[in-house]
Amino acid sequence: MKASLPLILSGIAFTMILPFTGGKNGTPLINRTTRNLKEKITLKIDTPDQDRFVKVPLVQGQFFEPTEMSILPNLDILISQRRGEIMIYKNKTKKLTEAGKLDVYFKTNVPDVNAEEGLLGMAADPNFAVNQYIYLFYSPIKTSVNRLSRFKLINDKISLASEKVVLEFYSQREICCHTGGSIAFGPDGLLYVSTGDNSTPFDVPKQQYVNKGYAPLDNRPGLQQYDARRSSGNTNDLRGKILRIKVNADATYSIPEGNLFPKDDPKSKPEIYVMGNRNPYRISVDQKTGFLYWGEVGPDANNDDESRGPKGYDEINQARKAGNFGWPLFVGNNYPYKAYDYTTGTSGAAFDPAAGINNSPNNTGRTQLPPAQSAYIWYPYGTSKEFPEVGSGGRTAMAGPVYWPKPGAAAYPSYYNGKLIIYEWMRGWVKAVTMAPNGDYISMEPFLENISLAAPVDMELGPDGKLYILEYGKGWFSKNADAGMVRIDYLAGNRPPAIKQLVIEKTSGLLPYKLTAKVEASDPDDGDVLTYIWNLGKGVKKTTNRPELEHTFTKAGEYAVSVEVVDNLKASSKSTVIPVFAGNEHPKVDILLSGNKTFYFPGKPVSYQVLVSDKGATVNKSRLYVSNTYTEGFDMAGAQLGHQQVAQTLVGKSIMMKSDCSNCHKISTKSIGPAFTQVSTKYQKNTKAVAYLTNKVIKGSSGVWGEVPMPGHATMKESDVKQIAEWIMSLSAKASSKPSLPAAGNIIPPASINKNKPVLAIKATYSDLGAPGLKPLTSSNVVNLKSNVIEANDIKNVSQFGKRDYNGGQALIFPQNDGQIVLKNIDLSSVNAFQFGIVKMGGDVNYTIEIRLDDKDGKILASSTSNNMTIPIELVTDKKMHVVYFLVKNSGEKIKDRPLLSNITALSK
Incomplete structure (x- = not known):
């Protein structure tokens, strides 16, 4: 991407050609090549310090499903709530009160089916200071439509009597999902409103051939809600669109020039500016360029399918003019779905983005569709190759605003001028997108990266030039304690501690x-x-x-x-x-080992004993839960080995809270997903529950707890997911009723160790009975033992050794001269030898290997040559943790083919 700009430097005018490439933190690096000077100036632009952005709470814990907000000229703020309330935050008093309530449809009559309708969006009229008009997009309770109406705000109250219906259209109810509902005004005063495809992404019950998270194209009789071609792909339907109209003084509307379809075509709706939308949940209009931006919440398929089409993508979209953005025939970078016969399960040809055809019997509009436009930014559940900065996990894309400073109110550094702000409801991040003058994408970078957000659902720029953020809170269809509204300040001077x-x-x-x-x-x-x-x-x-x-x-x-x-x-x-x-104290849990405290050995029993003490109470061993598992996660520095006393099993909970799991699950109450306590209870009798849940979280799951799928988390460490699963399994009262292992006994490792899961974790959890007025307290302890085979991959403290790929892993290359390997926190009890996995690349090479204790000049435990793969050592019986040095020395000969070291194995007598 190149842009040409004039530059005045030292009184000399010249032109720069700017190739934009990603620099530090995603910042563009601009190479400026002059035409008039024989020199090259490289300018590096660093982002402003992110810790200068601070989150100023305005409202916390008082909202019940907030959806959209509008900042008024006096900095009062109106907030819509899905269940019908219009709230007003008074800037002077800092108080939140109810300004009005609409009677809306927000709950289905179908068990276990959630409605997404209700009070969906709001915006103040651009001339609000004069006319006091407020626009609301909502689902009236008595008729199955979604409606855009104009109201008047009088003395901080919405006058219901002032309602003027601007437009409305049919919307099928008692199904799920996708409503859109965001309202925005452009710089020319035109009103934009987004609408969802009003289609269910779930599978038709008791049918052999179903959607499976791909495009809903089921046109069988009676299944209209499973066919998004009737709405998004229908030029004669206002669902699955972004509409653009000019509202007249009397609340009627006219059609502006430049919409997608003409005014007099019986097969299309002239209100349509953008079609081919699934759920354009948040929209925004650049107040300088007039470009429209929106986040498109995409479908759920985890993988591409040869017979169906692409996996699911969320999108950030840009419309510089009216267009068709593809759904349900295309997604992402115009990836095409295939025609599919839900009666026979056979696939047809892939749809053509240049000439999409809508031949569904549910279509009432044109058969030939406008050419499909590609997404501006697109990303799946997993890591995106094109946009890796967005991460992975659940997806709910949101877009806008584009930051432009207000006249006389430059709240943020000019670095952000003209950047598009995008954000993620599920993943919680905010990004600033740098664009070329024509709107082309250049790069994205973290924005507000030190600020934690609880499911951001709307962002707006206020008259003060500052960003206001509405937080829905981490929990669906509920009143969330972390729901709130904040303002983002930039501290150019003094910063808080x-x-x-x-x-x-x-x-x-x-x-x-x-x-x-x-x-x-x-x-x-x-x-x-x-x-x-x-x-x-x-x-x-x-x-x-x-x-x-x-x-x-x-x-x-x-x-x-x-x-x-x-x-x-x-x-x-x-x-x-x-x-x-x-008034109550956490019990103390100890796990005693009679043998080696660092290693376990194949087929040799590991003897353990769990001791519990509880001040002021008698220990009830029936409340003790003991388990063992084999897992990954090994740090040769010892950080993950040995004892880990953990109160309240908070490690797994802490990892969960930092992930997107907390958006869909609560501990004890149902959200869009089941409560963790429900999951814990369901799987208490499954002896492989931790492994089962770990696999489900990593690979994703659907159909176990309802129709809403759980995305996979392939980029999460298995050891982290396992700790989440262990925490979940500790929540049920049944978890501690019967220990899976006795309080003392032997664990016999398998004769063959899985090198991908080399750590034996022995965990003990005990819950007391609480105290008057206090809940029971739980403590856990974990002892981690490493298998006696230390793979080269896991050896971090090395000197003068090289590295290379070997046998699916890594190997260390012996040094040309001298080198050393250091293993820390090693118990040598019962270790009588070390075996070296040496791969000889040529003939015999006689390195001298010395094994020393605690220092490179410490006591020699053994000395031998590298031709001896197994080196006996002097026994160490003090049962202390030591540092073991392996000193490798070459006599001086030039070695052409240096051997490799694949592992070191501790042998027990």
């Missing part, structure tokens, strides 16, 4: 319970004096000038502890909240 973490030494204890808390915080501007305001729950606060606090609780209860760090200019940041428990 940065909080790394709040650490509480012990989160529970019997009365009197002494709390010791420390916070790791720093001031990004250096030198500011910090003050710490500790919130100890239930209205108790303490202030210190040190980042630590001691406090004694004398009354039993659960307390929410947090800290606010304030600099000397009153800029502040708040930590996360950590619950602590006074």
Whole structure:
């Protein structure tokens, strides 16, 4: 991509040719080649510091399914809620109240089928300061239509009597899904409204040939809701479109020039600006160029299918003029679906993007469709080859606004001028897209990357030039505690303190319970004096000038502890909240091993004993749950080996909360997916539940808990997913009723170790009975043992060894002269030799190998030559953890074909 720009430098005018390529953090690197100067100037543009963007909460925990908002000229904000409420946030009082309520259809009468209709979108008239008009797009309860109406806001109340119906169209109900519903005005005052395809993406029950997440093209009689050609692909239907109209003073409308179809064609609707949409849930119009942008929520298929067509993609789209964007015949980069006979299961030819044909009997419009336009940005559940910056996981694409500073209100650095802001409801990220002057895509980069968002559902630029974000919250069809509305400020000067973490030494204890808390915080501007305001729950606060606090609780209860760090200019940041428990103490769980604490050996028993102590209570062994599994995840530095005491099994929960799982699942209540407690209860009798759930999360699943599919998470580490699964399985009361293993015993590893799952994890979890007014507390401990074969891939601390691919993995190349390998945190108990997996590339090569203890000059345990694959060592019986040095020395001969080291195996007597 190239753009030509004039440049004035030192009074000399010349032209630059700018090849845009991805630089640091996705920032374009611009090579400017002059015509008049024989030199090349390379300019690197760095993004502004992301920690200068701060999230200013305006409303938290008061919304019930917010959908869209409109920022008024006085910075009051109107918010629509799907169930019909119009809320108003008053800028002066900082209070949220109800401005009105529409009687809307928002819930089906069909069991286990969710409606997406309701109050879907809103926008204030561009001339609101004069006329007080508000536009609402909603589903009236008494008639099966979606309706765009104009209302008047009088004294902060929506006047229902002032309603003027602008347009409406039929929408089939009692099915699911896709409504669109976003409203936006262009710079010319034209109104845009998006509509969904009103089609179900799910499979027809009890049929052999079904959609399976591909395009819904089922045209069999009585199955109209399974055919999106009747709506999105129909030129004579307003569903699955983005409409563009000019609203007149009396709330009638006229058709502007430049829409997709003429005004007098009986086979098309002149209101259509863009057709071929599935669910254009959020739209935005560039207020300078007039280009239309939207996020298109795509279909669910996980993989391409030769007989059906492409896997599912979400899209960010740009329309510089009216056009057809393909659905349901095409998706993504105009990837074509194939005609499909749902009676016989046979496939026809792939559809042609240049000449799409809609021959469905449900079509009431033109058979020949306008040429399909490719998506601007597109990405699947998995990693995108074209746009890897978007990551992977669940998908709900959102788009807009394009940032332009308001006159006299440049809220953000000019670096962002003209950049398109895109965001993800499911994945939680925000990106800034750099575009060429003609609108072509150049690059994207993280934006607001240090700010956590709970399912952003709308973003708008206010009259103050600042970005306002509406957060739906992580949970579908529910009132979410994390739903909210925030403003994004940019701190050009002083920045608030940065909080790394709040650490509480012990989160529970019997009365009197002494709390010791420390916070790791720093001031990004250096030198500011910090003050710490500790919130100890239930209205108790303490202030210190040190980042630590001691406090004694004398009354039993659960307390929410947090800290606010304030600099000397009153800029502040708040930590996360950590619950602590006074009057009950977490039980202590220990796992004792009688043998080696680092390795397990094939076929040799691992003897363990679990000890539980619970202050102030008698231990009930029936509440102990012991398990063992084999998994990946091995760090030769020892970070993942040995004991890992984990209160409340929070490791798996913490990983889950950072993933997109929390958007679709709640712990104990149903969302779009089942509650985790339901999953835990369902699989308690399955001895392979953890492995089963791990596989489901990684590969995806459908049909187990309903029609909504769960996307795969192929890029997540299996070890992380396994910890999520273990946490889920610990939630059910049945999880601790019968231990899967006794409190003491032997585990016999298989004779052949799976090198892809080399870690034996022994886990013990115990839940106490709680205390008066306090819930039961759970503690876990995990002991990880590495198999005795240490693959070259897992050896990180090496010197002078090379690396190369070998036998599906990696091997270390012996040094030309001297080198060393260091293994840390090694228990040598019962280890009597090390065996070296040496691959000789030529003849025998006599390296000297010394094995030393704790230091490169430490005690020699053995010395031999590399021709001896197995080297006996002097026994070490102190049962301590050691550092083992393997020193490799060459006598000086020039070695042409240096041998490879594929692994090191610890042998037990």
